[in-house]
Amino acid sequence: MTKQPRFRLPSHIACLIVGFALLAGSPGLKAAVNSLEANTETTQAEQPNFLFILTDDQTVNTIGALGNSEILTPNMDRLAAQGTSFTHVFNQGAWSGAVCAPSRRMINTGRHLYRTGLGPKTAKNDHAKKYPLMGEVLQQAGYETFMTGKWHVDNASFRRSFSLGSAIYEGGMSAEGKGGQFEPRVAEYDGNDDNPENFVVRTENKHTSELLADSAITYLQAKEQRNDKPFFMYVAFLAPHDPRQSPQEYVDMYPASAITLPPNFLPEHPFDEGDHYIRDEVLLPFPRVEATVKPFIGEYYAMITHLDAQIGRILDTLDSSPYADNTIVIFTSDHGLAAGQHGLLGKQSQYDASIRAPFIISGPGIPVAKQAPGMFYLHSIFPTVLDLADIAIPDSVDTASITPLIRGERDTEHEAIYGAYKHFQRMVRTDNYKLIYYPMLKKTQLFDLQNDPWEMNDLSDDPENAQLIIELQAQLETLKQAVGDPLKNDTPEASFAEYMSKSKARRRVELKATES
Numbered sequence: 001m002t003k004q005p006r007f008r009l010p011s012h013i014a015c016l017i018v019g020f021a022l023l024a025g026s027p028g029l030k031a032a033v034n035s036l037e038a039n040t041e042t043t044q045a046e047q048p049n050f051l052f053i054l055t056d057d058q059t060v061n062t063i064g065a066l067g068n069s070e071i072l073t074p075n076m077d078r079l080a081a082q083g084t085s086f087t088h089v090f091n092q093g094a095w096s097g098a099v100c101a102p103s104r105r106m107i108n109t110g111r112h113l114y115r116t117g118l119g120p121k122t123a124k125n126d127h128a129k130k131y132p133l134m135g136e137v138l139q140q141a142g143y144e145t146f147m148t149g150k151w152h153v154d155n156a157s158f159r160r161s162f163s164l165g166s167a168i169y170e171g172g173m174s175a176e177g178k179g180g181q182f183e184p185r186v187a188e189y190d191g192n193d194d195n196p197e198n199f200v201v202r203t204e205n206k207h208t209s210e211l212l213a214d215s216a217i218t219y220l221q222a223k224e225q226r227n228d229k230p231f232f233m234y235v236a237f238l239a240p241h242d243p244r245q246s247p248q249e250y251v252d253m254y255p256a257s258a259i260t261l262p263p264n265f266l267p268e269h270p271f272d273e274g275d276h277y278i279r280d281e282v283l284l285p286f287p288r289v290e291a292t293v294k295p296f297i298g299e300y301y302a303m304i305t306h307l308d309a310q311i312g313r314i315l316d317t318l319d320s321s322p323y324a325d326n327t328i329v330i331f332t333s334d335h336g337l338a339a340g341q342h343g344l345l346g347k348q349s350q351y352d353a354s355i356r357a358p359f360i361i362s363g364p365g366i367p368v369a370k371q372a373p374g375m376f377y378l379h380s381i382f383p384t385v386l387d388l389a390d391i392a393i394p395d396s397v398d399t400a401s402i403t404p405l406i407r408g409e410r411d412t413e414h415e416a417i418y419g420a421y422k423h424f425q426r427m428v429r430t431d432n433y434k435l436i437y438y439p440m441l442k443k444t445q446l447f448d449l450q451n452d453p454w455e456m457n458d459l460s461d462d463p464e465n466a467q468l469i470i471e472l473q474a475q476l477e478t479l480k481q482a483v484g485d486p487l488k489n490d491t492p493e494a495s496f497a498e499y500m501s502k503s504k505a506r507r508r509v510e511l512k513a514t515e516s
Contacts, residue, residue, distance in 0.1 A: 046390075047142075047230045047326075047389060047390075048230065048326055048327065048328045048363065048364065048388060048389060049230050049231045049232070049233075049323050049326055049327040049328070050231070050232045050233065050327065050328050050329075050330065050385055050388075050389075051216075051233045051235065051314070051318060051327055051328070051329045051330070052232065052233060052234050052235065052330045052381070052385070053235050053237070053311060053314075053329065053330065053331045053332075054104075054107075054149075054150075054234070054235070054236040054237065054332060054333065054334060055237045055239060055240065055304075055307060055331075055332075055333040055334075056100060056150060056236070056237060056238050056239065056240065056241040056333065056334055057100070057240055057241045057242075057333065057334070057335070057336070057337045057347065058240055058304065058333035058336070058337070058357065058358060059333075059336030059337045059338075059339065059353050059354070059356065059357070059358075060087070060089075060336055060352070060353075060356040060357060060358050061353075062240075062300075062301070062304050062358065063076045063077065063080065063358055064076070064077050065077035065080040065081065066080060066085055066087070066358065066371075070254075070258065070259065070260060070301070071301045071304060071305065072253065072305045072308070073304065073305065073308045074308065074312065075308045075309070075311045075312035075315060076308055076311065076331065076358070076360070078312070078315065079315075079329060079331055079360045079362050080360050080369070081368065081369050082362040082368055082369075083329070083360055083361050083362025083363065083366045083367070083368060083370075084360070084361055084362070084366055084367050084368075084370040084371070084372065084406060085358070085359065085360045085370070085371045085372075086359040086360075086361075086371075086372055086373065086374030086376070086402075086405070087359075087371060087372070087373055087374065088356065088373045088374050088375050088412075088417075089332065089356060089357055089358075089359040089374050089376060089377070089378060090355050090356055090357075090375075090376070090377050090378065090417050090419065090429075091103045091106075091334065091335035091336075091355055091356075091357060091377070091378050091419075092106060092112060092113045092377050092378075092379070092418060092419060092420070092483070093113050093350075093355075093418075093419050093420035093421055094113070094348070094420070094421055094422065095113065095114070095420075095422060095500065096422070097275055097278045097279070097280075097348055097422075099334070099335050099347045099348065099354075099421075100150075100152055100241075100334045100335065101152050101153075102116070103334040103335050103378060104150075104151070104152050104153060104236075104334060105153060106377070106378065106379035107134070107334075107378055107379050107381055107382065108133050108134050108135070108153060108157070108161065108382070109131045109132075109133060109134075109379070109382070109396070109397075110134065110379050110380075110381075110382030110383055110393075110394075110396070110397035110398060110399055111131060111379065111396065111397065111398045111399075112379070112398045112399075112483040112484055113420060113483060113484075113485075114483065114484040114485055114486060114499070115398060115483070115484045116131070117130050117131050130396070131394075131396045132394045132396060133157060133160055133161045134161065134381070134382045134385065134386075135147070135160070135161030135162050135232060135234065136160045136161050137386060137391065137394060138232045138385070138386075138389070138391070139161075139162075139163060141389065141391045142229060142230065143229060143230050143231060143232050143389075144163045144164070144223075144226075144227060144229040144230070144231045144232070145161060145162045145163050145164075145231070145232045145234070146162060146163065146164045146165065146166075146219050146231060146232070146233050146234065147161070147162045147164075147165045147168065147233075147234040147235075147236070148165065148166050148167045148168065148212050148215035148216055148219070148233075148234075148235055148236070149167065149168070149169055149208075149212045149215075149234075149235055149236030149237055149238065150169040150236040150237070150238050151168055151169065151236065152169075155199055158189065159189075159193060161234075162189065162191075162234070163191050164189060164190065164191050164219070165187075165188065165189035166188055166189075166215040166218070166219065167184075167186040167188075167204070167211050167212055167214075167215040168186055168187045168188065168189060168199070169184060169185075169186055169208070169236075169238060170185050170186060170187050170199075170201045179203075180243050180245055181207055181208050181209075181238065181239070181243055181245035181246070181303075182205070182206070182207050182245055183203055183204065183205060184203070184204055184206075184208045184211065184238070185201050185202070185203050185204075186201070186202065186204055186211070187199045187200055187201050187202070188200070207245070207246070207247065207306070208237070208238040208239065209237055209238070209239045209246075209303075209306055209307045209310040210310055212235060212236075212237055212238075212310070213310035213311070213313050213314055215235075216233060216235045216314045216317075217313060217314060217317045219233065220233075220314075220317050220318060220321055220323070221317065221321075223321075223323075224321075224322055230389075231323075232385070235314065237307055237310075239303045239304065239306065239307040240300050240303035240304050240307060240337075242280075242283060244296070244299035244300060244302070244303055245303075246299070246302045246303045246305075246306040247306060250302040250303070250305050250306040251298070251299060251302045253301075253302060253305060254297075254298035254299070254301045254302050254305075255298065256291075256294035256295050256298055258298070259294040259295075259297050259298050259301075261290060261293060261294065261297075261340060262339075262340060262341045262353075262454070263454050263456065264341045264342055264454040264455060264456045265288070265293065265340050265341065265343075266288070266342055266343035267286075267287035267288050267289065267343055268286050268287045268288060268343040269342055269343040269344055270343075271441070271443070272441075273344075273348075273349055273424065273425065273438065274348065274421060274422060274423075274424025274425055274438070274440065275348050275421075275422070275424065278346065278348055279346075280345055280346025280347065280348065281344065281345055281346055281348075283296075283345055284296060284345060287343075288340060288343055288345075293340040296339065296340065296345070297339055297340060300337070300339055311331075315329070325364065326364060327363055328361065328362070328363030328364065328366065328388060329360075329361070329362045329363055330359075330360075330361050330381060330384075330385070331358070331359070331360045331361075332357050332358060332359045332360070332378060332381070333357040333358060334357065334378070335347050335354060335355065335357055335378075336352070336353050336354045336355060336356050336357055337353065337354065338351065338353050338354055339353070341353045341454075342455070348421055349421065349425065350419045350421060350425050350426075350427035350434075350436045351436075351455055352434075352453075352455065355419050355427075357378060359374065359378075361406065365406075366406060367406070367408065370408075372405060372408075372411045372412075373411050373412050373431070374402065374405060374411075374412060374413065375411075375412035375413055375414045375415075375417060375431070376399070376400075376402055376405070376412075376413035376414060377399055377414075377417070379398070379399050380399040380400060380401065380402050380413065382397055382399070383397050383399055383400060383401040384401045384402050384403060384406075386401070387401035387403045388401075388403065398483075400413060412431070415430060415431075416428055416429065416430050416475055416479060417429045417430075418476070418479035418480070418482075418483055418485075420485060420487070422496065423439060423440065423487055423492040423493050423495070423496035423497075424438060424439070424440055425437070425438055425439075426439065426476060426480070426485075426487065427476075428472050428475050428476040428479060429449070430449075430472075430475075431449070431450075432448070432449055432450050433446065433447065433448060433449060433468065433472060434446070434447045434449055434455065435469065435472040435473065435476065437473070437476065437489075439487065439489055439492035440492055440493065444460045444469060444473075445458045445460055446458060446459045446460040446465055446468070446469055446472070447459065486498070486499035487499075
């Protein structure tokens with residue numbers, strides 16, 4: 001059920017009422033005016049600000065306070081202590097090898113994977129026009145919206161979403177030459193669409209995490225002088241995405257000898273899961289060996305600890321600002337990363353390491369030092385932000401607000417979670433079991449998550465599980481219909497290709513209509 005926007009009395013009308021009341025000298029009117037002023041002030045104070053922190057490729061088990069004893073994350077720990085952590089939060093999947101792109105499209109539209117109206121780019125300004133975007137709705141409700149970091153949608157959607165932008169990442173994260181973590185290519189946006197300097201790319205000589213923290217801090221420090229609107233900050237770090245570069249002092253914190261391999265480490269995945277030789281997977285040679293995977297994990301942890309320090313700088317600035325008591329902080333990532341689990345390195349799988357992300361929310365009205373499963377999708381962020389701001393949620397949004405979970409009315413949003421990767425993988429996950437189906441291979445995996453949380457023992461060949469598999473397959477088909485999945489099990493490649501072709505053709509028509 002969507003909530004309607006809170007009524008706000010226009011300031012000029014309130015002033016007239018106050019003036020008439022004072023002239024009339026009526027005690028009753030004065031009392032009414034005092035009550036009106038108090039209610040107006042309270043209402044304005046209740047309109048929260050938002051700091052949304054989105055990291056890149058950060059898997060769920062990379063926060064010290066939430067169970068990883070080998071990683072140092074004092075500021076993420078601080079958020080966990082100050083708020084509520086949800087342990088089972090999922091990216092719904094990807095229609096491309098760059099899993100971050102569809103994830104960010106889902107987050108910003110609140111719609112399911114195949115329903116965002118945004119797919120692989122076919123033109124420079126290929127974008128969704130049918131569906132409102134999170135920042136766009138907040139702007140229309142009176143918020144100033146600011147973004148720094150990795151947008152990864154398109155400039156037209158950026159302009160719809162944000163009032164201002166600084167150090168907007170424009171791509172080019174190669175480890176060699178310009179464009180690595182220490183020399184990112186970024187752009188600015190001052191809110192003036194007629195300014196030719198907007199989105200002009202420059203190269204910065206500073207680590208991305210430090211640069212983006214600087215941008216967020218500058219925004220916070222200047223906000224009070226600019227206006228008194230509530231704000232929404234979208235701070236999208238590039239870490240810990242490769243290239244795994246961080247200051248040497250952080251790398252030195254994680255020598256290979258201090259790294260424990262995950263229990264489900266394998267030299268190689270037992271079969272070709274679809275994109276077996278995609279870019280992410282060839283960052284290390286096959287077979288995976290301890291001597292290369294441990295440093296890989298160490299560099300991953302180093303980037304997260306360095307990132308954590310920059311988040312701490314932003315939180316310290318917020319704490320010393322006028323907004324400290326009225327800002328909700330949401331921290332999460334776009335998806336996870338295998339980092340050696342199952343013989344994989346990337347995020348192009350349906351194992352938990354790849355599909356789950358950390359999720360912490362803190363601020364006024366949020367229970368402190370609390371954990372709950374959640375069982376919801378990342379794109380529930382959109383309706384949740386609007387719900388917390390008491391703004392009507394557009395009918396286009398597919399997901400529900402998680403405010404009932406925050407209030408403790410229940411611990412989970414969904415009984416079953418759907419997942420997909422291109423035409424290679426489909427997944428259904430309940431609290432107890434996970435079924436992964438590989439349409440191109442006609443292969444099924446089944447895991448007992450209560451007894452095998454690392455997904456090491458495939459139970460699909462056990463005849464005793466035949467009925468359970470049938471039930472989970474039926475549940476998966478129901479979920480596919482609910483989320484608009486076009487894949488047909490008998491012709492997975494053809495049905496997926498047909499969808500992508502139609503999707504591109506539709507976007508070309510929409511773009512042409514926009515340009516005309």
